[in-house]
Amino acid sequence: MFDNLSDKLDKAMHVLKGHGQITEVNVAETLKEVRRALLDADVNFKTAKEFTNTVKEKALGQNVLTTLQPGQLMVKLVKDELTQLMGGDTAGIDLSGSPSVILMSGLQGSGKTTFSGKLANYLKTKKTKKPLLVACDVYRPAAINQLHVVGEQIKVEVYSEEGNKNPVEIAQNAIAHAKQNGHNAVIIDTAGRLAIDETMMTEIADIHKAITPNETLFVVDAMTGQDAVNTAKTFNERLDFDGVVLTKLDGDTRGGAAISIKSVVNKPIKFIGTGEKMDAIDVFHPARMADRILGMGDVVSLVERAQEQFDEEESRKLQKKIAKNQFGFDDFIKQIQQVKKMGSMKDLVGMIPGAGKALKGVDIDDDAFKGIEAIIHSMTPEERSTPSVINGSRKKRIAKGSGTSVQEVNQLLKQFNQMSKMMKMMQGGGGRKMMQMMNKMR
Incomplete structure (x- = not known):
């Protein structure tokens, strides 16, 4: 959603990049592009004009903070004004009464x-x-x-x-x-x-x-x-x-x-x-x-969706399995199913800061997991619970049963092993060390 508007606003903000300070000239130039972006997005003309006038007054009325570049300050002002324009606070729904x-x-x-x-x-x-x-x-x-x-x-x-x-x-x-x-x-x-x-x-x-x-x-x-x-x-x-x-x-x-x-x-x-x-x-x-x-993404909504789908009791069981090196493909496919319940992949990617811009033009299909699921479903119960038993002949059988290639099966196994090691590390001292390092960097 808002792909065209996001692109045009991003280009508008580039006008201020490289400038050491905000001036009436570069603000006017930037906001001219902002207004054009809003009108192209089918925003009411009067609304677009009032919006840019308000941002201009606030921009010229502020001293640029030493920690902020003019472009960053303008992004903040535009964000704050967009928030107010769309209502400011979140409006609840009245559920009083019986019924x-x-x-x-x-x-x-x-x-x-x-x-x-x-x-x-x-x-x-x-x-x-x-x-x-x-x-x-x-x-x-x-x-x-x-x-x-x-x-x-x-x-x-x-x-x-x-x-x-x-x-x-x-x-x-x-x-x-x-x-x-x-x-x-x-x-x-x-x-x-x-x-x-x-x-x-x-x-x-x-x-x-x-x-x-x-x-x-x-x-x-x-x-x-x-x-x-x-x-x-x-x-x-x-x-x-x-x-x-x-x-x-x-x-x-x-x-x-x-x-x-x-x-x-x-x-x-x-x-x-x-x-x-x-x-x-x-x-x-x-x-x-x-x-x-x-x-800028929407991390809060992403976390909320994840919390709705991921069961606490199941998470505890999963942590125990990871600690004992018992995490298998049955557990992995459960995680995939929960991610799919969170919404469309394109929508989820849009909630990750910077991801939308980085993956611009990339078609993110909701069937992205289909090949992985097909490979896992072609495994025997033993292979899913103990991936280490999968040898060359088993890989050929799995590839044939899932309509994929041995190379794709190998790639999934490699990614699964890397993920398992990372999860194991995060369970042990690695996670604590990472948190300590992050605290030192603050």
């Missing part, structure tokens, strides 16, 4: 129904809620069917009423059903249209008035750029929603909607959709997103 009611709104095709499922899955797994999905799109049977499919996929009940064409009644009945059946979160998926019309706006306003939800979220396709911002503004004038959800952000290399929407609508972005899977949902953190836009 807490969340009303989804948006145009048809914005990803509203899919996101309703993602949100239900998020509340179920991260907030230990018992959600109920409600089908209130009475015009498209396909939308009701889609919500039922999503519900089955994530094992969440879906409430719908066949033959009832009154979405207000359905929403009210669903909340009553939730109270009677122990559901403490209700997510109401409403009808969308291909364009904003009076019928649609009246209907969503009537539902809102009848159920007084804890949260009203406006779901918008990030790839529509400024159209997304304009649609959000129209909806907000009528509905006064609580927050924005940006879907399909993984496919948007421009990012204009994410940067502009808060300043235009004055409502926070609460969630983003980052892929097709039901767990491809992230809470929106403005500061972390600013880091990613400027190519």
Whole structure:
């Protein structure tokens, strides 16, 4: 995400490299390129202009610290201002009430129904809620069917009423059903249209008035750029929603909607959709997103995802195996499976500082582990638990069974041995020595 914007901002910052101090001339030159980068990313013109004017005032009003180069100072100022532009603090979701009611709104095709499922899955797994999905799109049977499919996929009940064409009644009945059946979160998926019309706006306003939800979220396709911002503004004038959800952000290399929407609508972005899977949902953190836009990565989110997937008890068992030299390919493939659950490989690489720039133009496939998995699955149980038994004839058999070459099998074995040695070293005194060396360097 934001690939084009990140590249152009990086080039803009190069204008200041080599300068000993910040001057009005080199700041103006840099910010001219920054503004151009923002406009190319489909950021609202007024927003882009105000943004660069604010950064200019702050840059010229500061003395450059002796430990900072002008370029570094400008990056910090741009990062801080981007963070504020996108909302400053992370906005939470109101889950008070019994049940807490969340009303989804948006145009048809914005990803509203899919996101309703993602949100239900998020509340179920991260907030230990018992959600109920409600089908209130009475015009498209396909939308009701889609919500039922999503519900089955994530094992969440879906409430719908066949033959009832009154979405207000359905929403009210669903909340009553939730109270009677122990559901403490209700997510109401409403009808969308291909364009904003009076019928649609009246209907969503009537539902809102009848159920007084804890949260009203406006779901918008990030790839529509400024159209997304304009649609959000129209909806907000009528509905006064609580927050924005940006879907399909993984496919948007421009990012204009994410940067502009808060300043235009004055409502926070609460969630983003980052892929097709039901767990491809992230809470929106403005500061972390600013880091990613400027190519600084997002280590905090990376660590959080890792902590969600890696079980503490399993980690302790793994440490014991490493200490006893019993780490085998069965353990290795478990680690691969957990990494895959963390999200798309491209997204994960983007969270590592500098990695995105270093691997620019490299196609990072989600099937990157497929060859390794095929080789491991072609091994016998003995070979997976005790890799040292793998000799020349076994390598030929493994290569044939996995559709790979003996050379690829040898390469995996070599990498596995190197990794095992490194893990063993980190378990013993090597890890302590490394920490001592790092402490001395501070």
